[in-house]
Amino acid sequence: MSILLRSSLLLAWLLLLGACSAPQQTQRVSAPPGNAEAVPSHAGNLTNFAGNWEKNYQLSDDFNTKFQLYVADVLRRVTQGNPELAARGGFGLDGDAINGLARFAEELTRMPILDIAQDEQGITVQRQEDFALRCRYRDRLYVRDSSPFGNELCGWNNDKLVFNMDLPGGLSIVHQFSLSPDAAQLNVTTTVSSDLVAVPVIISNYYTRYINNDRFYDCELTLTRNRVCSQRGGAQ
Numbered sequence: 001m002s003i004l005l006r007s008s009l010l011l012a013w014l015l016l017l018g019a020c021s022a023p024q025q026t027q028r029v030s031a032p033p034g035n036a037e038a039v040p041s042h043a044g045n046l047t048n049f050a051g052n053w054e055k056n057y058q059l060s061d062d063f064n065t066k067f068q069l070y071v072a073d074v075l076r077r078v079t080q081g082n083p084e085l086a087a088r089g090g091f092g093l094d095g096d097a098i099n100g101l102a103r104f105a106e107e108l109t110r111m112p113i114l115d116i117a118q119d120e121q122g123i124t125v126q127r128q129e130d131f132a133l134r135c136r137y138r139d140r141l142y143v144r145d146s147s148p149f150g151n152e153l154c155g156w157n158n159d160k161l162v163f164n165m166d167l168p169g170g171l172s173i174v175h176q177f178s179l180s181p182d183a184a185q186l187n188v189t190t191t192v193s194s195d196l197v198a199v200p201v202i203i204s205n206y207y208t209r210y211i212n213n214d215r216f217y218d219c220e221l222t223l224t225r226n227r228v229c230s231q232r233g234g235a236q
Contacts, residue, residue: 047159047179049125050118053186053207055111060205063106074098074199097196105192105201108173114186114207123161125177133163133175170195184209 113128122136135154137143142155150167161177174191186207193200 046118046120046156047161048118048183049116049123049161049177049179049186051116051209052212053114053116054210055113056185056206056208059185061203063109063203066201066203067102067106070102070199070201071098074197078198094196097194101192101194101197102201105190105203108192109188109190109203109205114188115212135161135163172200 108130111127111130115126117124117126121138122134125133127133133154135143137155142153145152150165152166153162153164155162157176159178163173163175165173167173172191172193176189176191178187178189179185180187186209187204188207189202189204191200191202
């Protein structure tokens, strides 16, 4: 899906849920609200996420399976303590809102390739077919930005990097990045929540390092979800 189409989906969601909030000034804060312990000391070493990463489909959540479990969890939580709603099999719940939130989460977590550049000043996560995530944390404080389109918060929670976006209409998107102990696997856990749905959608994806040979090879992701490469300028 193109960046333009993804942006259109997000804009449609914003228009559906409510008007944009008034712009505010960018500010730097020392910790996320209500969690002053989350910011590590400046003396520690930053977790290094830099590199080229491709999605490991065997380890990552399968969306269709996750969606079935998600809907079952919504029904269980909402009908718990509500015998009348339970007797109707959950009939009366806002199915469009539940399905819309889940499908929106699916679009947000499709990215098969991540290219990450990082230094002591900040990090840029280039996501294939989506806009980049950027955080200029510098002295490792949380950074908060506000605009007419919502509020963003990024920074460190111990050895994890967190991007938190609160959008108009009660929509929230959180991406949490973490590395395996051997630094061979990157985990990106995305939580999407809405004031219209009682249960957030949580998708966990894993990525494996790969060497970016795009200068010398033409590569594509096939239907079998494997990368197939041919030497640039060579026989097909």
